[in-house]
Amino acid sequence: MATVDIDLPHVKDDDSHHHGPAKGLGRWLYTTNHKDIGSMYLIFSLCMFMIGGMMALVIRAELFQPGLQLVEPGFFNQMTTMHGLIMVFGAVMPAFVGLANWMVPLQIGAPDMALPRMNNWSFWILPFAFLILLSSLFMPGGGPNFGWTFYAPLSTTYAPDSVTFFIFGVHIMGASSIMGAINIIATILNMRAPGMTMMKLPLFVWTWLITAFLLIAVMPVLAGVVTMMLMDIHFGTSFFNAAGGGDPVLFQHIFWFFGHPEVYIMILPAFGIISEIIPTFARKRLFGYSSMVYAVASIALLSFVVWAHHMFTVGMPLVGEVFFMFATMLIAVPTGVKVFNWIATMFRGSMTFETPMLFALAFVVLFTLGGFSGLMLAIAPADFQYHDTYFVVAHFHYVLVPGAIFSIMAAAYYWLPKWTGHVLNETMGKTHFWLSFVGVNLTFFPMHFVGLAGMPRRIPDYALQFADFNSMASVGAFIFGFSQLVFIYNVVQNVRAGQKATDRVWEGAHGLEWTVPSPAPYHTFSTPPKID
Amino acid sequence: MTKAMVLALSLFVLPAKADWQVNMTQGVTELSREIFDLHMLIFWICVVIGVAVFGVMFYSIFKHRKSKGAVAEHWHENTTVEVIWTVVPFVILISMAVPATATLINMYDTSEADVDIQVTGYQWKWRYQYLNEDIDFFSNLSTPRDEINNVQVKNSNYLLEVDKPLVIPVNKKVRFLITSNDVIHSWWVPNFAVKKDAIPGFVNESWVRVEEPGIYRGQCTELCGKEHGFMPIVVEVKAEADYARWVADQKAMKLISAGAASQNYAVADLIAKGEGVYNAACAGCHQVNGQGMPGAFPAITASAIATGPIQKHLDIVLNGKAGTAMQAFKQQLSAVDLAAVVTFQRNGLGNSVGDSIQPSAVQQ
Amino acid sequence: MSNSTYYVPEQSKWPILASIALGLMAYGAAMTFNAMTADRESTGPFVLGGGFLILFYVIFGWFGQQIEEEAQGLHNAQLDGSYRQGMLWFIFSEVMFFAAFFGALFYVRVLSVPWIGGEGAKGVTNMLWDGFEATWPLLVTPDMKQFPGAKGVIDPWHLPLLNTALLITSSVTVTFAHHALKDNKRKALEFWMALTIILAAVFLYFQATEYHEAYAELGLTLESGIYGATFFMLTGFHGFHVLLGTVMLFTMLIRCFDGHFTPGNHFAFEAVCWYWHFVDVVWVGLFLFVYIL
Ligand code: HEA
C-alpha cells in the first residue's frame, strides 16, 4: 500500500501515518483519512440495513396472515417506527455519506476531505446516536411507537418515556449529519484540483453538493421540531396543543418542511451514481450534462415548497391544498429530464450488462414506477383515497428500495474494485441482482393493490380481503432479505481474496478515480493533478 | 423484465374480483366516482408515458448492445429534444391539474348540509353526536378477541364490524365535523371518498351525499397508538323513512337506560357484568389480566387507586386523567356499566376490596 | 494555487472523545428530564455532567492543538478557505434552526389562534372552545385551567429597545476591533473587544431582568400558553447564543492579550465576528416580530 511518494512537512516525529494507516484499533478510532472514514460509514450502514431489515421481516412475518400471530400490536408499532428511522437515518444516509467520503476527494482530485478531524467526529457520533435509539426498545413502556414521522400529540403527551431518549438521539444524529454535510460542501467548493471547474465536476459530486445544501438547510429544522416536542413534554409549553393556542398540525408542517427535502436527500446522490454508471457501460458520454445539473438543482429548490403534500387530509384551507398540489406535480418535470437523459445516453451506445449496470437499469425502471405513483399521490383529491394506505407504502419503497438501495448496491459493485483492488465475482453479483429484483417486486408491487383496495398502513392485522397479496409480499420480503446474504458473502470474499483489478477496472470508465491504482493508495492526490 | 411488467400491468386493470381487488373502489357518491375517474386518468397517462420511455430504453438495450457489435456514437447534447421533453410533460401535468382542482373545490364545499354529525376520535373508538338531534353514542370494534388471536374462525367482516354503526339518510347532504379527544385519528370510508384527520382541539369538515342505501365500512387511517388497527368505521345508509324510525328508536332507548340506572343490583351481578365491560372498554390498555403494560398503562391489580377509597376510583373512571391516555368514561358508558366495571376492578383481577357501588350512586 | 502539497492533519483522539461526550450528554439529559418530570431521583445529572466534563476537556484540548498547529505554520491558505466555508455553513444551519421557531410563531399567529377563535377557513373549530376570542399577544388562552395566560407582556420600548441598541452597538464595536486588528493596532483592538464584551454582558443582564419580571410579575411563563412558549423559546435560544458568543468573544480577547492573531491571519477572530453579527441579526428579527408586532 505504502508506495506513493510524497514529501509532506513532517509533524512531530510521527511520520508513519503519512505513508499508510496506523496499526490496530487506533487506526479507526482516531483516523482522519477519508477512505477509512468512508469504509466505516459503509460498514455501519450495512449493519443498520441488517437491523432495519430484520425489523421489516418481523413486520412482514406478522402480516403474512390475518390475525395476531407473532407480536403484540404495541411492539408492532415499535418495529414499524424503528424500521423507518433506522433505514432512513441509519442505512441510506450513512451509505451515501460513506460513498461521498470515498469518492468525492478521488473524483475532484483532492488529497482528503476539507476538515478531516471533523469528518471523523461526524462518523463516530452515529454509533452513539443509534445505540441510544436502539436501547430505547428495552426501556419500560417500550421504544418509539409513533411512526418515523412521530406526529404530536401521540409522540408527546401520549408517548412512552423513551421518547426523551429518542429526542436527544435525533439531536446528536442531526449534529452528525450537519457536520458531515458541511464537510462535503467545503471539500467540493474548496478542494478541487486546479482546472476542475464546477461544470466539469462528475455528477455524483454535483448531486452531493446539492444534497449537502439540503441537509444543512433542513436538519436544523428537525432539531427545532424535536426541541419543541421536548418542551411540550417536560416544560409545559403548548406548541402542539390547542388548549394553549398551539396546533398538532403545526408539528406536521415543521416536520415535513424537513421531511420532504429529506426524501430527496435519499435520492439525489442516487441520481449521481446512476449518472456515473450508465455512461460507463453504455460507453457513451452522459447526455445533457448541464441539464442534469440544472434538473438536480430545481428538484432541490422545489423540494422546499411541496412539504404539505403529506398533509392533504389534515384539513388545510383550499388554497394551500391547490398550491402544494401544483408545486408537487412540477417536480415530475426535472425528474423526467433526468430519466430521459439516461435513456438518451443508452440510445446508440454500446452497452454491456455487468452487475453495476444491471442495478442501474433496474433503478431507472423501478424508480420511475415509484415516481409515477408519487405523481398520483400528488393529485390532492385522489390522495384522499391513497393517503395512509399501502399505496403510499408501495410508492416510497419503490423509490427507496429499488431506488436508493439499488443505487447503493450499484455503487458498491462499481467502486469496490477501486477500494479493495479485487474484482467481485460476477456470477454471484448477477445472482444477487436477479434475486433482489424478483424479491423487491414481489414484495412491493402487491402493496399497490392492497393499498388501493383500502388497507391502511401501520396496522398489525387486517381484514380478510387483503390476505392473498399480503402473503405474497411477505414471501417476497424474505427472498429479498436473504438474497442480501449473497452480496455480503461476495464482498467478504472480495476483500479477502479475489482476482486483481486493473486501474481502470471497467472498459468504459472515465474520471479521475480511475487514474489512480486499484486499490487506491491510502493517500491520493497529495500533489493535485492537473485537469484540462 | 418486460414480461414481469406486462403481467403486473395487466393485473392492475383486471376487473375487480372479490378477494383480488386490485383497484380503487368506485364508491357510491358523485365525488367518489369523480375521484376514481381522476385516478384512472392519471394512471393511464403514466402507463402511456411508461410504455414510451421504457420502450425506447428496451429498444436500446436490445439493439445497441456491444455483443451485437454496436459502436457508441459521440453526440451528447441536443437542445431541441431537451426543450421538447421539458415542455411536453409540463403540458401533460396541466391537463391533469385542471380536473383535479375542480374536484377539489367541490370537495371543499360543505355548505347547506341537511344533517350535521360531530365525529370524535377516541383511543380507539369513534363517537358520533347528531348535532340537530339528541343522539350521542360510541362505536366500538365488535370482532371477538378470539378471532383476532386465531382461536376462533374469522367471520367475513373481520375487523370491519362495530357494535353500533353510524346511521345516515340516503340522498341527503350529511356534514361531518371531525375532531378528536386525544391523539390524531383519521376518519375514512373508501366508498364515500371521505378521509379527514381528526385533530384534537380543531374541527375539520367533510361531507357526503350517498346515493344507495347499504352498509359501508372503513377504518381509522392515522396511527393513533396501540390499537390503531382495531378502530373500524361502519356506516349504515338508510332510506329516509327507515332513518326517521331509527332516530325515534334512539330516543326511546335513552329513556329505558335511564330507568335501568335507578334499580339496585346484586354485587355478583355487577361483577359479572363488569367483567364484560372491562374486557370491551378497558382491557385494550390495562390488559385482560389487569396487569397493564409497565411504563405505558398501569396495572389495576393491586393498584393504589383501585384498592383505595372507592370515590377516587370512581372519579378517575368517570373523568379520566387529563394529559394521559386515561380518558373520561362518563359519557361513554351507562351508569350501570360504570358501576359494574368499578365493582369488578375492585373484586376481580386479583383485587378483593369487598365493597361495591350502585348505578344510582354513580349518577350523582 | 501555491499548495503543491497539502497538509492532512494527523490522527487525533479529540473526535472520538467528543462523540463519547455527546453520547453521554444525550443519554444523561434524557435521564435527567424524565426523572425531573416524574419527580424521582436519578443518576442522569451525573451522566450529563460527565459528558460535559469530557466535552470541556475536548474543547480546550482540540482548540489548543489547533492553535498550536497554526503557530507551527502547518495551516495554509487552502485550509483557511475550508474553515471559512465551514463557519459560513454552520451559521446557515443556525439560521435554519431559528427559522423553525419563527415559522412556528407565524403559524400560530396567522393560522391556529384565529381558527380556534372562530375566524378563517377552520373557524368552525370555535365550537369546541366556546367563548374564546383570538387576540395577540394571547393573554386569554383557550383553556385557562391548563394554560393560565399571562397578565401582561413585556413593553418593547423599555428594556428590549435598550437591548436592541446594545446589541447593534456591539456589532459596530466588534467591527472596529476587527479593523484595529487588520491595521495592527493592538491597543485599540483590545479596547473595542473589551467594550463589545461589556455590551454583551449588559445585554444578558437585562435579558435576565426581563425574564425575572416576566415570571415574577407578569405570570408570563413557558406554561402560559403559546404566547409564552414562543416568546421564551425564541428569546431563550437567542439569549443562549448570545451567551455562547460572549464566551467566544472573551476567548478571543484573551488570545489577543496573549499576542495571537496577525493582520493577515486571524480566522478564528473573524469567525467569531461573523457569529456575533448573526446573533445580532436574529435579535433584530426578534425585536420586530416577538416584541413590537
Ligand atoms: C427517495 C424518496 C422519494 C422520492 C424520490 C419521492 C418522489 C416523489 N414523491 Fe414521495 N414519498 C416518499 C419518498 C420519496 N418520494 C416517502 C418516504 C413518503 C412517505 C412518507 C411517510 O408518510 O411515511 C412519500 C410520500 C409521498 C406523498 C404523500 C402521500 C401520502 O401520504 O398521502 C406524495 C404526495 O404527493 C408523494 C409524491 C412524490 C412525488 C410527486 C415525487 C416525485 O419526485 C416523483 C417524480 C418522478 C416521476 C414522475 C417519474 C419520472 C418522470 C418522467 C418519466 C417524466 C414524465 C412523467 C410525467 C409527466 C407523469 N410522495
Ligand code: HEA
Ligand atoms: C430506505 C428506507 C427503507 C428500506 C430500505 C425499507 C426496506 C423494507 N421495508 Fe420499509 N419502510 C420505510 C423505509 C424503508 N423500508 C419507511 C420510512 C417506512 C414507514 C415507517 C412508518 O410508517 O413510520 C417503512 C415501512 C414499511 C412497512 C409498513 C409498515 C406499516 O405500515 O406497518 C413495511 C411492510 O411491509 C415495510 C417493509 C419493508 C421490507 C420488507 C423491506 C426490505 O427491503 C428489507 C430487506 C432487508 C433485509 C431483510 C436486511 C438485509 C438482509 C440481510 C443482511 C440478510 C440477513 C437476513 C436474515 C438472516 C433474515 N416497510
Ligand code: CUA
Ligand atoms: Cu384511531 Cu388510528
Ligand SMILES: [Cu+2]
Ligand atoms: Cu414528500
